[in-house]
Amino acid sequence: MTDLSVNLPGLPLQNPVMPASGCFGFGREYRDFYDLSQLGAVVMKAATSQPSCGNRTPRVAETASGMLNAIGLQNPGVKKIIADELPFLAQYDVPVLANVAGSTADEYVSVASAFNETKAVNALELNISCPNVKEGGIQFGTDPDMAAELTAKVKAVSNHPVYVKLSPNVSDIVALAKSVEKAGADGLSLINTVTGVQIDLDGRRPLLANQTGGLSGPAIKPVAIRMVYEVKQHVSIPIIGMGGIATAEDVLEFLLAGASAVAVGTANFQNPYSCPEIIANLPRVLQHYGFNSVTGAIGKGHAT
Amino acid sequence: MTDLSVNLPGLPLQNPVMPASGCFGFGREYRDFYDLSQLGAVVMKAATSQPSCGNRTPRVAETASGMLNAIGLQNPGVKKIIADELPFLAQYDVPVLANVAGSTADEYVSVASAFNETKAVNALELNISCPNVKEGGIQFGTDPDMAAELTAKVKAVSNHPVYVKLSPNVSDIVALAKSVEKAGADGLSLINTVTGVQIDLDGRRPLLANQTGGLSGPAIKPVAIRMVYEVKQHVSIPIIGMGGIATAEDVLEFLLAGASAVAVGTANFQNPYSCPEIIANLPRVLQHYGFNSVTGAIGKGHAT
Amino acid sequence: MKHVDMIVKSVRPIALDTYEMCLQNDYIANMAQPGQFLHLLVDGHTLRRPLSIANTDLVAGMVTILFKTTGDGTRRLAAYMPGARLDVLGPAGNGFHRRSETIKTALLIGGGIGVPPLYFLGKDLQKKGVHVTAVLGFQSNAHIFYEQMFRQLGKTYIVTNDGSYGGHGLVTDALDQVGAIDHYFACGPVPMLRAVTQELGSQAGSISLEERMGCGIGACFACVIPSHNDSGYRKICRDGPVFPAGEVVL
Amino acid sequence: MKHVDMIVKSVRPIALDTYEMCLQNDYIANMAQPGQFLHLLVDGHTLRRPLSIANTDLVAGMVTILFKTTGDGTRRLAAYMPGARLDVLGPAGNGFHRRSETIKTALLIGGGIGVPPLYFLGKDLQKKGVHVTAVLGFQSNAHIFYEQMFRQLGKTYIVTNDGSYGGHGLVTDALDQVGAIDHYFACGPVPMLRAVTQELGSQAGSISLEERMGCGIGACFACVIPSHNDSGYRKICRDGPVFPAGEVVL
Ligand SMILES: Cc1cc2nc3c(=O)[nH]c(=O)nc-3n(C[C@H](O)[C@H](O)[C@H](O)COP(=O)(O)OP(=O)(O)OC[C@H]3O[C@@H](n4cnc5c(N)ncnc54)[C@H](O)[C@@H]3O)c2cc1C
Ligand SMILES: Cc1cc2nc3c(=O)[nH]c(=O)nc-3n(C[C@H](O)[C@H](O)[C@H](O)COP(=O)(O)OP(=O)(O)OC[C@H]3O[C@@H](n4cnc5c(N)ncnc54)[C@H](O)[C@@H]3O)c2cc1C
Ligand SMILES: Cc1cc2nc3c(=O)[nH]c(=O)nc-3n(C[C@H](O)[C@H](O)[C@H](O)COP(=O)(O)O)c2cc1C
Ligand SMILES: Cc1cc2nc3c(=O)[nH]c(=O)nc-3n(C[C@H](O)[C@H](O)[C@H](O)COP(=O)(O)O)c2cc1C
Ligand code: FES
């Protein structure tokens, strides 16, 4: 028997695989394909304090082994998410992470506080790394001091464990990770998308209405693995790894690099069964590479 | 007739396509495939002041739509390059850029000075962005002040135009670009490789002996286009764009984003005829999208 | 909607840069409603391609798609050989709402590669006893496809942008030749839909929209369009691609 | 070396996870020297795969490669159908240096997937009148291939790691059964080559090496190995893959 379980702050995971924020809506659509209780956890689309419309279309473009998106945090607002979406997810026996976004520190705090009301959320994922909004978001993700301050503020009000989701678009990911760890983060999510642009040759302008977008998918996996690998050497809080995961082998690569759990984003679009298929394959892959459990593989890719 | 020529400081280019540094050695191997005079220019492998052995092997790994490399600046040293390699390149009617590397400012200065001796070099490409050496290189590439200081020092001694090659592994590429422009750079090369890691599942350690490597190839094109696009809005010196170019359409995308010329790296490995094929296809592609010249397309992808 | 394999039975060019592909899968053939689409995975690509269902054959379990080769995905698709398997999500989206009690005469308005779903719809309407007229616009003579097929459904007006066949101009230039109708069904580029809905004013109608998609199932918010009512954005992949004319902001 | 298309003529499994593929191309068949390799582009991959030439047929213009499916590239290669075209750079690298004036008896030492180039070499040596002996090591009985082919070249010793066939152990365990030789030719994993060169000490020999490659033509410095003389690193793709035993640091 291969033990897939892993225990993270607020998240008793039966397996380490969860759909990534923004790539799974609030779960309703994937319910048509499989039972969501199979998942390790579910990460919801980003919540802001007020309903947000997001950016103009086109919002996605395809790239080599990846895609760009500039959805821009479209969501019905935290109140509606709590009222309409969480009861749906609560039907399933699966932990829920709420992805928290905002354009000011106050907004992050208010969204985080709003989630205090509900038991249907197990942890927060503080999204200080969304490249697709004009204000906030990304600034908090590039300045270690601002990131720490925000983390501390959210920790102060929230009764949920807080995972801080970092941006890869920085010179020094380790500085950011250490900074938010010190500020009280319970865990890290690595990585959000890499900022990119595609130019429409016919239109002679960026294809995305927002001009820039976030690159995701297998193209960015080496960048994600690098950041998990580097950060792991400098922090002791758990890391949820993501970026380009499409197979159980990819999951093991993240575990070896130092992730304690993983999120799957873009792969859901290519194959709606990605998450359950990866979970089904994981025991075989772990065994093949000599592991009996997920926890046994975490961080084992570091030269000793 | 489509006019492919473009005039850059020190580089009267008959066409905008040159092989990227490190992906073409010193040209000898590709001579077996085609006449190097067809190229817009040739960029040589990085030169250091002393012969350098580079990193241990494995030095390359494959990734989705890309590759990682950690060659580590192996080269015979600037003296031997001038003595043995430049005479070979001088046989061809093609401008040559010398890629200059070092681990200290003094080393950069001494390599740059050494190239003063020869007329076979048309311009320097200051490599402050190599992710694969332990010292120097990358630090100069992430700190705008250090980058500016180094640029000024090299400009002070060199009698060649200086293109500064920037690293994408930074929070703020525009700050770096502006800083080196102010310090006297004649042009910019964008981008060097994106730092990445691949873990060998069997070996349970990073596959590359150097652990981290530089990601190149189509996977990074959106990142490169983004940086060219952003930098173009803030500098007036010309940009040599690179990162994932494999087709003439890719070249046009870089031109529209704001590059005045381009370099082709990884694509040479997949198809040794990449550069001449791209050059041959460029007139048709320019015409198809309504351009009569390369210069007519530069920067035309910016929303007006 | 299911995740299925479909077997390529045939691929053939039917107009300039335009192909007809027949795919075998009983489930899709039986479930498909006019206006729905297939979300197809083409080898070597990250994102699926949405392509409308243009016809079905229930007996043979066959589904027809018609597509223009506008990029690498559709070009590769056109190169698939009979026997190849295609990874498909479908039938996706909501089809055209058509109540035969209230609709006795229908007008199909198609522009270019918006024409395919209208053929499937027209066949279905004809079967339901609805009187069908079609106005189809193409770039030029070389781009025209399925003309005879539409003529078997009802009176068909063809216009071309360059006047190389049929009427010269846009589909809107031909609308005044059509008599009274109960409902129109339009599919084509947004500027065409904008012109059509304006021209036909308060006339009841349905329009089918296109947008770049991420998931194709409603989870990613890539394919949204603002709506006139207070529900905010609608998702083209899940709430559409067909909307009542006037519901969304074009 | 040229950039050519080769046509797949056949692919068949010859041992556990091991395939034989025959490729047609007159130029490569005629130019190939034992020890040289093909640098093959497999669809969907950025980097080419180096695979040794295991046999040629000058009349039919055929080249044989033998490969183990160790990753996605070789797995995809094994799935190519006859008639498919492969984009190849070759023949690449320098072959085994073999002067028949000085070499009258030769020993071939192959480990696993290092065996293929030795078959081509053995055939060539035999043709030149050289007396050939082979020592081949495999993981297990199920991994053995080309045994009969080697036996036609000369006396052949087989060892398996698990003793499931032939001698039990490593190729080095069988070397003492071989009589005097003029030259040995070894190809296999580095630990094997290290053991062999140590065991055979000052005996003249040639070894063929593997390393991960970028360009495969000498331009990128990916595939280097330190040498004992002052020329520093040698490139396996261009200066090798064959080196005189003792020239490079294993
Ligand atoms: C609901 C729906 C039904 C459609 N039905 C048909 C049809 O029956 N026949 C037909 O020829 N075309 C149809 N289209 C358009 C078709 O999806 C695109 O032409 C196709 O995706 C282009 O793919 P490509 O790889 O050739 O082009 P590329 O430009 O290389 O594609 C790059 C990316 O952009 C997307 N994209 C490009 N153009 C469009 C577009 N117009 N709409 C949506 N996504 C696009 C692609 O899916 C892909 O993700 C439909 C689109 C939608 C949304
Ligand atoms: C000169 C030379 C001759 C070779 N001859 C043969 C042969 O005749 N038969 C055979 O089965 N194998 C041979 N190999 C090894 C063969 O190249 C690898 O097994 C193959 O490249 C693996 O590709 P993959 O996609 O299946 O594996 P993956 O592990 O998915 O490949 C990932 C990357 O690593 C490279 N790589 C992985 N293993 C090796 C290796 N051992 N050597 C070099 N690159 C590697 C791949 O080329 C690719 O770039 C030879 C290698 C060299 C250098
Ligand atoms: C369409 C789309 C929407 C996303 N929305 C969010 C979001 O709302 N909040 C967030 O933290 N990350 C968001 N992300 C980032 C993903 O959660 C994930 O970090 C990233 O895509 C990398 O993983 P992948 O390569 O598996 O997709 C989004 C990604 C995509 C592709
Ligand atoms: C094997 C390899 C070696 C490289 N060596 C150098 C180098 O010596 N100096 C340098 O400035 N860039 C070097 N680069 C970076 C390339 O010049 C180029 O900036 C990068 O690869 C992006 O372009 P591409 O995607 O077309 O390869 C190297 C890249 C590769 C793949
Ligand atoms: S494509 Fe994802 S919501 Fe429509």
Ligand code: FES
């Ligand atoms: S693989 Fe590039 S030098 Fe050998």
